[in-house]
Amino acid sequence: MKLRSLLFVPGDRPERMEKALGLGADALILDLEDSVALSAKPEARKAVAEFLGKTEDRAVRLFVRLNPIGSGQVDADLGAVASGKPDGIVLPKAEGATSIDAIAARMAARGLFAPILPIASETPAAIFQLGNYKSAAHRMCGMTWGAEDLPAAIGATTSREEDGRYTPPYEVARSLTLFGAHAAGVPAIETVFPAFRDVDGLTRYAARAARDGFTGMMAIHPSQVEPINAAFTPPAEAVAHARAVVAAFAANPDAGALQLDGSMIDAPHLKQAQRLLERVGEG
Numbered sequence: 001m002k003l004r005s006l007l008f009v010p011g012d013r014p015e016r017m018e019k020a021l022g023l024g025a026d027a028l029i030l031d032l033e034d035s036v037a038l039s040a041k042p043e044a045r046k047a048v049a050e051f052l053g054k055t056e057d058r059a060v061r062l063f064v065r066l067n068p069i070g071s072g073q074v075d076a077d078l079g080a081v082a083s084g085k086p087d088g089i090v091l092p093k094a095e096g097a098t099s100i101d102a103i104a105a106r107m108a109a110r111g112l113f114a115p116i117l118p119i120a121s122e123t124p125a126a127i128f129q130l131g132n133y134k135s136a137a138h139r140m141c142g143m144t145w146g147a148e149d150l151p152a153a154i155g156a157t158t159s160r161e162e163d164g165r166y167t168p169p170y171e172v173a174r175s176l177t178l179f180g181a182h183a184a185g186v187p188a189i190e191t192v193f194p195a196f197r198d199v200d201g202l203t204r205y206a207a208r209a210a211r212d213g214f215t216g217m218m219a220i221h222p223s224q225v226e227p228i229n230a231a232f233t234p235p236a237e238a239v240a241h242a243r244a245v246v247a248a249f250a251a252n253p254d255a256g257a258l259q260l261d262g263s264m265i266d267a268p269h270l271k272q273a274q275r276l277l278e279r280v281g282e283g
Contacts (some may be wrong), residue, residue, distance in 0.1 A: 001088075001115070001141050003187060003216040004232035005225050010035040011044035017051045020060075023283075025225045027061035029218070032077050032090050033068070034258050041073060045080035052084025063117065065090035069102055071277030082110035088141055093149070096129030100136035115141035117189065119179065121173040122149035130180035142217060143181035144189035145173055164201060171220065180214055190214040196221035206231035215279060234276055242273035243282075 007025040009016050013031045020028050030051065036044045052062060064086045067073035070093075089112075091103050100116055107113065120130055120143050124223075147159040147170050159170040166174060174191075180186035190209035193202045202224055206217055210231045217228045233272060234242075241261075248258050249270050257266040275283055 001061065003061075003142060003189065005217065005219055005228040006117075006189065007219045007222065007225055008035065008065075008192075011048045011064075012036050012040045012046040014051060017047075020222065021055070023222045023225050024229060025060060025219065026216070026229075027062045027063050027088065029065050029090055030086075031065045031069060032073075032081075033065050041067075041076075045077060049080045049084050052060065052081060052086055056089065058235065061076055063088040065092060066103070068093040069099060074103070075106065078106055078110055078112065082107070082112040085112070085236070088114050089116050091116055091118045092146075093122045093126065094120050095123060095126045096120075096132040097134070097136035100133065100139050102135075104139050104189040115139065117144060119144055119146050121145035121147075121177055123153055124150070125263050126150075127173060127176065130176040131183055133180060133186070136188050137184040140186045142187040142189045142216070143177060143184065145177035145191050147173070147191055148194075149167040170204050182213065187215045192218045192220045193224065195218065195222055199223065199227060203227045203231065211243040234280055238276060239280055239282075242276040245269055245273035 003026050005025045006027045006029050007020055007023065008029045008031050009020050011030050017028065017030065028047045032044055032048065048064060055062060064077070064081050074266045089102060089103065089107065091099060096101065100118060103116060116139050118133070118140065120126055120133070128229065135225060147166065150173060151157070151159045156169070159166055175267060178188045190206070190228065193205045195201055206228050209217055216232055219225055219228055244260060245265055248260050248265065249255065252258055257264055274283065
């Protein structure tokens with residue numbers, strides 16, 4: 001499942017759902033959680049269910065972000081959307097494999113077997129479970145994190161420096177999510193960039209995420225989709241180089257290291273090339 005860009009759409013704004021289908025995102029996240037007031041949640045469930053029901057030919061994946069397991073809202077969420085067969089479920093405030101197993105059981109009881117994307121860093125306890133998703137990886141389509149709920153949970157005033165960089169505690173959460181996803185063998189999805197009018201800042205942020213090993217990113221505004229897609233689409237020259245690396249080792253299967261274009265390459269370069277080709281469908 002290609003997930004470069006995942007665009008949030010409030011569940012109580014059905015007119016935005018229709019428009020979002022044509023924005024170029026790989027997936028829409030139809031939100032029943034933070035962007036919907038408590039009083040509006042019943043109407044949001046109804047709107048999301050109707051949208052899922054009439055959108056059968058899905059060139060764009062349709063995910064639904066539920067309310068957290070402990071919110072008292074999640075059973076109503078699943079009861080409303082399960083028959084619409086969303087392509088994925090986003091689980092906020094996940095706390096390790098036990099959260100994945102718990103929501104998967106509730107989904108299965110309603111005949112829903114969609115892959116799950118946990119937001120895996122939103123509570124203090126969640127941080128200590130970021131390396132604990134491997135046993136549930138077969139139920140997951142990735143792993144992502146958030147930088148807003150966690151500071152609120154611990155009484156911090158912000159997760160960012162004045163220049164927009166994360167403060168050290170939240171750099172740790174980001175890094176552990178990145179490594180936790182790769183340890184589980186699922187894609188690592190970068191969190192949102194809130195300053196949606198700062199296109200240059202978003203472009204740098206997404207490029208850094210792609211450099212660091214994330215393979216996609218969530219978006220909160222339509223204008224963010226195109227820069228995100230660009231950041232997580234390997235350039236043609238990188239794909240060509242990866243093909244050359246794989247071909248060089250295929251032609252020399254007993255070699256531990258080789259020369260290619262004047263540089264030495266060895267097993268880590270081969271693995272890196274293979275991963276890149278998998279991302280573009282050539283794995």
